[in-house]
């Protein structure tokens with residue numbers, strides 16, 4: 001099984017569902033001489049691991065016996081594995097499927113030091129159980145730990161009942177509502193309200209993709225009417241004001257229901273300021289910037305080469321320079337709380353579906369731009 005290559009490389013046990021796992025196989029590893037970094041500080045320390053569990057962290061741990069695998073980390077940082085809270089592996093979207101699956105995506109993540117991620121289950125025709133079955137199947141080739149959030153794309157009594165089953169029987173306790181992608185994944189305010197109330201009653205976390213999907217459709221038509229069909233039309237059609245509006249609306253509806261809210265991929269100062277204001281007033285709102293929004297700007301979308309420009313098409317769009325620095329500052333001051341990648345990769349052939357109409361370019365970028 002391909003997962004074993006990575007488990008072996010990591011010195012871990014056998015690869016069960018959800019990753020390599022410790023396995024109690026007697027593996028002993030000593031990482032020596034590095035600078036160990038945790039959330040609160042960095043220090044010179046060795047790390048001793050038994051059966052996949054860190055049992056000692058202190059300077060100068062003696063090697064002891066020959067059965068300990070010693071890794072020399074002199075001059076290197078030793079950090080906990082990263083957790084990516086936002087990915088889309090093998091996701092069916094905009095008429096195609098993201099090219100990184102639960103094996104190639106895991107290989108890339110592990111190579112970069114990410115050891116766990118949370119993907120979004122997309123229901124099948126609104127059915128949550130069918131969606132989960134499909135994602136469990138996709139994840140059979142996994143090589144690292146993973147978990148699932150779940151999108152809610154329809155509303156009826158069955159969906160409401162299934163949400164409870166997801167929380168109580170499958171450990172899925174975060175549900176995403178797309179306020180954009182009109183005609184496919186988008187939900188109405190009515191559905192969002194029902195969903196927020198259900199999340200509250202289950203103690204689950206509601207998440208939103210915050211853009212005004214109706215206004216985006218209008219903005220897209222405006223661009224087409226103006227003859228703007230290239231990737232730059234993507235950013236022009238869905239400006240920050242539409243992200244700010246939806247973020248504010250979701251925050252206020254969550255306040256009305258009195259339930260916490262997680263805003264995924266915060267890409268603009270407009271959205272970030274809505275989150276900052278709500279938090280100042282004591283509301284429980286979590287804001288997640290993503291790597292592309294923190295480090296890139298929208299100039300790429302104006303590249304005359306379609307293959308280059310289309311690589312940067314995602315939603316909400318990568319914004320004008322300035323938003324990225326403001327998001328970085330908000331992250332360092334705690335207004336925004338964690339970073340995802342929104343890893344959602346399409347190759348140049350897939351991106352070319354929209355070579356004469358930006359509306360058909362599959363939305364999504366590589367999480368490590």
Ligand SMILES: NC(=O)NCCC(=O)O
Nearest residue numbers: 209314315342344363364
């Ligand atoms: N972000 C993006 O453009 N694609 C992935 C789907 C989503 O998160 O909206």
Ligand SMILES: [Zn+2]
Nearest residue numbers: 086087088342
């Ligand atoms: Zn996403």
